[in-house]
Amino acid sequence: MTSEATTGVLPVPDEADADPASLLAEWRPGGSTWFSGPRGGLLARGVARRVEDPDEAGRVLGAGDVLVGALPFDPAAPAALVVPEQVTWARPLARSAGRRGRGADPRHWRSFPVPEPAGYEAMVAEALRRMGEGGLDKVVLSRVLDLVRDAPIDQPGMLRELAARNLSGYVFAVDLGATSSLIGASPELLVSRRDGEVVANPLAGSAPRRADPVDDEATGAALLASAKDRHEHALVVREVAAALRASCDDLDVPEEPSLIRTDALWHLSTTIRGRSSASSLDLARSLHPTPAVGGVPREAARRAIGELEPFSRGFYTGMVGWTDASGDGEWVVALRCGEISGATARLYAGAGIVPGSVPASELAETTTKLETMLASL
Numbered sequence: 252m253t254s255e256a257t258t259g260v261l262p263v264p265d266e267a268d269a270d271p272a273s274l275l276a277e278w279r280p281g282g283s284t285w286f287s288g289p290r291g292g293l294l295a296r297g298v299a300r301r302v303e304d305p306d307e308a309g310r311v312l313g314a315g316d317v318l319v320g321a322l323p324f325d326p327a328a329p330a331a332l333v334v335p336e337q338v339t340w341a342r343p344l345a346r347s348a349g350r351r352g353r354g355a356d357p358r359h360w361r362s363f364p365v366p367e368p369a370g371y372e373a374m375v376a377e378a379l380r381r382m383g384e385g386g387l388d389k390v391v392l393s394r395v396l397d398l399v400r401d402a403p404i405d406q407p408g409m410l411r412e413l414a415a416r417n418l419s420g421y422v423f424a425v426d427l428g429a430t431s432s433l434i435g436a437s438p439e440l441l442v443s444r445r446d447g448e449v450v451a452n453p454l455a456g457s458a459p460r461r462a463d464p465v466d467d468e469a470t471g472a473a474l475l476a477s478a479k480d481r482h483e484h485a486l487v488v489r490e491v492a493a494a495l496r497a498s499c500d501d502l503d504v505p506e507e508p509s510l511i512r513t514d515a516l517w518h519l520s521t522t523i524r525g526r527s528s529a530s531s532l533d534l535a536r537s538l539h540p541t542p543a544v545g546g547v548p549r550e551a552a553r554r555a556i557g558e559l560e561p562f563s564r565g566f567y568t569g570m571v572g573w574t575d576a577s578g579d580g581e582w583v584v585a586l587r588c589g590e591i592s593g594a595t596a597r598l599y600a601g602a603g604i605v606p607g608s609v610p611a612s613e614l615a616e617t618t619t620k621l622e623t624m625l626a627s628l
């Protein structure tokens with residue numbers, strides 16, 4: 252089965268009637284947050300309260316309040332959450348949202364990969380060696396592309412471009428302080444809850460889109476048939492289902508993955524549904540990090556990531572979203588994103604490594620994943 256949109260995402264509350272394109276155009280770095288998905292979005296303005304410790308969420312939310320922002324990959328590091336002064340909900344964005352058709356002009360940028368491409372392949376080779384010794388079944392290894400321009404980056408322009416190109420995904424811009432922003436377009440719903448209905452949509456297993464439509468369909472079909480990718484995907488679904496089972500009733504876990512596509516990639520996808528009285532933020536935190544961004548076993552993967560990746564992930568592979576006082580909300584995995592500050596952009600991309608992975612192919616997969624952000628610059 253193929254679908255354009257990530258399925259089963261909750262609709263935003265009933266008052267969602269603002270024109271999404273003009274609302275999107277109002278986002279500015281410093282003090283406001285944008286978050287949108289296939290069913291609608293929100294612009295949060297002003298800061299009634301900043302929240303660094305997500306344990307405080309239940310205490311700080313009064314009736315009618317919303318908490319929005321991002322949690323980092325490292326659960327012990329401070330979150331970038333706010334209770335805004337004002338929230339405006341919007342309908343889903345349409346194709347007219349402001350695509351300007353430009354891409355990163357390499358003449359304006361200097362780029363610094365961390366590590367160098369050969370260094371990333373060596374990290375993958377080392378992970379495969381550890382898997383051969385036993386004790387590690389899957390680990391997601393990522394790399395960074397640091398970009399420096401000769402002039403400040405147009406963050407609102409980037410956000411508009413991402414929104415125009417990623418209508419079936421989740422687009423976000425979160426204030427990280429001092430005009431630094433987390434900006435991205437993630438295809439992966441970590442978890443949503445609306446009136447007790449829970450949806451999670453883990454992705455794992457990827458292949459690049461092809462320009463030729465026949466090649467493109469064949470690439471998707473090959474991904475769906477790939478034993479290595481299905482194994483990589485099944486590890487994630489198993490862990491997500493196990494974590495949700497602890498707090499959900501009537502959990503429905505499809506046995507077979509389906510395909511979704513972004514602008515740049517095909518992914519294997521499974522939509523898991525259930526019912527829960529737990530808040531969307533508590534559900535999201537109980538899932539994090541899923542093996543779509545960490546690995547299996549969780550602790551061995553965390554150790555491998557810490558030892559092999561020569562940088563801190565910051566908010567990349569953390570989560571971005573919102574929750575209201577009732578616990579309804581939606582949280583997506585912070586993927587296809589970067590931290591943008593002044594004239595610099597730090598972009599991130601990773602790939603799941605399992606036995607059978609080939610270092611050069613995993614490097615190519617991260618390069619394809621970086622395209623989502625590069626196309627917005």
Ligand SMILES: C=C(O[C@@H]1C=C(C(=O)O)C=C[C@H]1O)C(=O)O
Pocket residue numbers: 391393439454455456457518543544586587599600601602603604620
């Ligand atoms: C880690 C990333 O993506 C994750 C890894 C995937 C994979 O290894 O196939 C697919 C989707 C995401 O869950 C990323 O985009 O940086």
